[in-house]
Amino acid sequence: MSARHFLIFTFLFFGFTSFAQKATLSGYIKDATSGEGIIGASIYIKELKTGNVTNTYGFFSLSVQPGDFTLVFSSSGYVKQERKVTFSSKNQTLNIELAPASNELAEVRVLANALDENVKGIEMSVNKIDIKTIRKIPALLGEVDLVRAIQLLPGVSTVGEGASGFNVRGGGVDQNLVLLDDAPVYNSSHLFGFFSVFNPDAVKDVKLFKGGIPSQYGGRVSSILDVKMKEGNAKKLEVNGGIGVIFSRISIEAPLIKDKASFIVAARRSYIDVLAKPFLTGNNADAAFNFYDLTAKVNYNINSKNTVFLSGYFGRDVFGTGFGFNWGNSTISARWNHVFSNKLFLNATAFYSNYDYLLDSDLKNKRPSDAFRWTSNIENLSFKPDFTYYLTPDNTLTFGAQVLTYQFSPGKAVASSNGDRREFGQSNKSGVELSAYVGDEWKLSPRLSIQYGIRYSNYDYRSDDGVYYERIAVPASIENPTSFTLKPIQIAPTASVANYGNWEPRFAMNLKVGENSSFKASYNRLAQYVHLMSNTAASTPLDVWTSSTNNIKPQIADQVAIGLFKNLGESGNDYETSVEVYYKEMQNQIDYADRANLFLNPLFEKDLLFGKGRAYGAEFYVKKNVGKLTGWVSYTLARSERLIEGLNNDEWYVNRYDRTHTLNVVGQYALSAKWSFGANFAYITGVPYSIPSQKYIFEGIAYPQTLPGTRGNIRVPDYHRLDFSATKKNKKALFGKGSSEWVFSVYNVYNRRNPFSIYTQPNETNTMKTEAVQLSIIGSFVPAVTYNFTF
Numbered sequence: 001m002s003a004r005h006f007l008i009f010t011f012l013f014f015g016f017t018s019f020a021q022k023a024t025l026s027g028y029i030k031d032a033t034s035g036e037g038i039i040g041a042s043i044y045i046k047e048l049k050t051g052n053v054t055n056t057y058g059f060f061s062l063s064v065q066p067g068d069f070t071l072v073f074s075s076s077g078y079v080k081q082e083r084k085v086t087f088s089s090k091n092q093t094l095n096i097e098l099a100p101a102s103n104e105l106a107e108v109r110v111l112a113n114a115l116d117e118n119v120k121g122i123e124m125s126v127n128k129i130d131i132k133t134i135r136k137i138p139a140l141l142g143e144v145d146l147v148r149a150i151q152l153l154p155g156v157s158t159v160g161e162g163a164s165g166f167n168v169r170g171g172g173v174d175q176n177l178v179l180l181d182d183a184p185v186y187n188s189s190h191l192f193g194f195f196s197v198f199n200p201d202a203v204k205d206v207k208l209f210k211g212g213i214p215s216q217y218g219g220r221v222s223s224i225l226d227v228k229m230k231e232g233n234a235k236k237l238e239v240n241g242g243i244g245v246i247f248s249r250i251s252i253e254a255p256l257i258k259d260k261a262s263f264i265v266a267a268r269r270s271y272i273d274v275l276a277k278p279f280l281t282g283n284n285a286d287a288a289f290n291f292y293d294l295t296a297k298v299n300y301n302i303n304s305k306n307t308v309f310l311s312g313y314f315g316r317d318v319f320g321t322g323f324g325f326n327w328g329n330s331t332i333s334a335r336w337n338h339v340f341s342n343k344l345f346l347n348a349t350a351f352y353s354n355y356d357y358l359l360d361s362d363l364k365n366k367r368p369s370d371a372f373r374w375t376s377n378i379e380n381l382s383f384k385p386d387f388t389y390y391l392t393p394d395n396t397l398t399f400g401a402q403v404l405t406y407q408f409s410p411g412k413a414v415a416s417s418n419g420d421r422r423e424f425g426q427s428n429k430s431g432v433e434l435s436a437y438v439g440d441e442w443k444l445s446p447r448l449s450i451q452y453g454i455r456y457s458n459y460d461y462r463s464d465d466g467v468y469y470e471r472i473a474v475p476a477s478i479e480n481p482t483s484f485t486l487k488p489i490q491i492a493p494t495a496s497v498a499n500y501g502n503w504e505p506r507f508a509m510n511l512k513v514g515e516n517s518s519f520k521a522s523y524n525r526l527a528q529y530v531h532l533m534s535n536t537a538a539s540t541p542l543d544v545w546t547s548s549t550n551n552i553k554p555q556i557a558d559q560v561a562i563g564l565f566k567n568l569g570e571s572g573n574d575y576e577t578s579v580e581v582y583y584k585e586m587q588n589q590i591d592y593a594d595r596a597n598l599f600l601n602p603l604f605e606k607d608l609l610f611g612k613g614r615a616y617g618a619e620f621y622v623k624k625n626v627g628k629l630t631g632w633v634s635y636t637l638a639r640s641e642r643l644i645e646g647l648n649n650d651e652w653y654v655n656r657y658d659r660t661h662t663l664n665v666v667g668q669y670a671l672s673a674k675w676s677f678g679a680n681f682a683y684i685t686g687v688p689y690s691i692p693s694q695k696y697i698f699e700g701i702a703y704p705q706t707l708p709g710t711r712g713n714i715r716v717p718d719y720h721r722l723d724f725s726a727t728k729k730n731k732k733a734l735f736g737k738g739s740s741e742w743v744f745s746v747y748n749v750y751n752r753r754n755p756f757s758i759y760t761q762p763n764e765t766n767t768m769k770t771e772a773v774q775l776s777i778i779g780s781f782v783p784a785v786t787y788n789f790t791f
Contacts, residue, residue, distance in 0.1 A: 023087035024342035026061040032097035035234030041075035061390035091342040124520040125211030138725035142745040142784035147196035152664040154619035154634040160756040161777040164189040170615030170640025171222030174532030183331035186355035190291040201251035202266035202295040204230040212522030215439035215453030221557035232262035244786040263298040291317040309335040327357035327541040345388040353380040378545040379407040394443035401436040428464040447512040455504040459529040466493040484606040498550040502527040517566035528555040535592040559584040576623040586613035591644045611644035631667035653711040660685040683720040688712035722749040738791025747782040
């Protein structure tokens with residue numbers, strides 16, 4: 001399809017705007033206590049039995065024939081409002097503030113009013129977790145964690161404790177696009193995967209797309225995790241915080257100009273190293289082991305048509321005993337919301353994102369002539385305008401574009417020894433990704449809704465130093481088992497090396513098959529132009545992000561999913577249930593030859609092997625929404641496989657993200673206004689590993705050897721764990737104001753030594769023998785207590 005065809009296609013979308021003149025009502029729905037826009041609030045017209053929902057910023061628009069109507073405004077956890085509205089021939093503006101329901105009312109009754117969106121809405125393979133629910137889930141060391149919470153959802157897993165990020169439907173960590181106020185976060189974990197970078201006190205909304213991904217999203221082939229920050233209380237000063245075993249946190253939000261401008265600043269800092277310092281001696285006396293982050297946002301409502309936002313995240317982990325090792329993310333997002341008319345809404349976003357790490361020896365302090373320093377980073381700049389056009393209450397058009405630049409510094413090292421200085425590593429790369437999209441969500445009838453669209457993305461890769469490498473096949477040998485070498489090619493530094501373009505169609509539908517049930521189906525194609533180079537069991541902060549090149553083709557994924565969604569109970573929505581089945585095919589998947597060297601290797605592309613992948617499975621979900629006991633049960637039956645040329649005798653094998661069975665049980669029980677309890681149980685099939693089936697002897701030492709055709713030939717033992725928490729609410733908080741609570745938790749209640757990996761090594765006492773070693777990251781139960789406050 002040519003660019004001309006794309007323009008014609010876009011014009012046809014806009015053709016839907018030829019409607020008879022209607023009256024339009026638009027405005028914002030906000031929280032009455034903080035002034036923040038409410039995402040996904042419902043606007044329902046009683047007489048017409050139709051309506052709409054607010055967007056990410058709380059904006060809504062309705063267009064109907066002139067007349068008198070009754071509008072119902074509602075959202076989960078808020079007291080609904082009814083308004084008599086006269087739609088005239090002139091456009092009108094109406095802003096609504098919803099009051100939060102009392103705790104008891106919100107948990108027992110009001111939530112049921114809006115919980116049929118999982119049945120009525122067109123979205124499938126999507127999970128949205130309220131931050132209040134996340135706070136009730138028992139967590140490691142008592143600290144609320146967003147990423148650990150989503151790992152309890154169907155289709156989501158991790159390769160083990162201490163592993164960074166999460167895996168979705170058999171995909172890798174790098175196949176998830178993690179967005180914080182639209183800016184990508186490349187490493188979503190603190191402390192080697194034990195905590196996420198998201199401060200819960202600053203998070204407003206969390207949404208995970210596993211499939212049926214709308215056309216405005218792109219760039220990754222497995223999932224989109226879209227995290228929106230709070231905007232700050234525009235009504236009054238509010239302080240939240242917590243004091244825990246491992247770190248403390250505080251957030252401050254307040255109006256700058258009441259009801260027009262506000263800010264929020266949230267900070268966290270761990271203090272393991274501070275507590276341990278009196279007990280450290282010798283070489284460990286100056287050990288550093290901590291993380292910190294700062295999240296901030298400010299907004300200004302200029303007038304009824306213009307609002308601007310500026311937000312940022314800055315976080316870093318520091319680890320070192322005799323050397324310096326630190327890594328971290330930085331993001332800045334600037335956003336402009338503009339209402340062109342009652343029907344046309346613009347959100348324009350510009351962002352900067354950077355992930356970097358540094359490994360630095362301390363030899364220069366002891367021996368000035370000796371030193372080692374290793375740096376790496378990936379950097380983004382982007383501008384992205386997104387438009388929403390409200391054709392009718394039943395038809396919403398979205399369209400937009402994005403320019404996204406990449407600057408890759410995969411790894412540079414400087415080593416000095418006895419005065420000799422040597423620089424080595426991988427060359428810098430750069431790329432530009434251009435994309436445009438158009439999509440339409442259309443309620444064709446009371447029973448059938450569809451969402452369709454298309455996205456086009458183009459990626460241009462350039463080598464910054466004027467050299468690129470051509471991959472050439474050579475005879476295999478012990479020194480070169482990958483059977484490839486690289487030939488350097490000279491090119492002008494600003495010239496394009498490779499250019500890729502991809503059409504990414506999207507489609508979803510919802511067919512109501514009963515009062516509280518629906519059948520849904522979706523298809524999406526996604527393209528990914530960046531890759532995380534890691535041949536370890538779990539990604540680490542030292543892994544390398546690199547560009548698609550002339551040798552590394554973009555990853556492409558096609559996914560189809562179908563599902564049945566049904567709500568049950570006295571109110572019709574007391575229980576949510578769903579069953580989804582999915583199948584995903586992936587092109588240009590990357591794996592690594594045995595003994596592949598990825599770190600600081602300028603010729604690492606010769607160690608890469610390419611092929612295809614597939615993932616398929618079934619996800620079952622039951623959630624209880626009302627009563628003193630709430631929670632959910634999720635079960636996933638899945639398979640994830642790769643077929644890589646040159647590996648496993650060119651036969652399909654299960655990849656390292658394959659988890660056959662995943663069961664999660666999450667429960668919260670409100671005993672009284674003072675005490676509540678939470679528990680969760682997780683069971684996951686062990687990840688596949690390749691264990692050597694032979695060994696060879698060299699100079700009296702046995703070395704394990706993996707034979708061809710034995711990839712993923714065993715699994716580590718299954719993972720299972722039970723966590724428990726108890727929360728005691730106090731009458732007063734710090735300084736006799738506000739509210740506070742004590743959270744008591746136990747992680748890994750029954751002391752399970754869950755295996756992280758299995759590896760082989762020569763026996764210490766008899767080097768002619770080899771032995772298998774099982775590694776556990778957390779081998780005992782972990783109790784904790786946390787004090788949370790707000791005033």
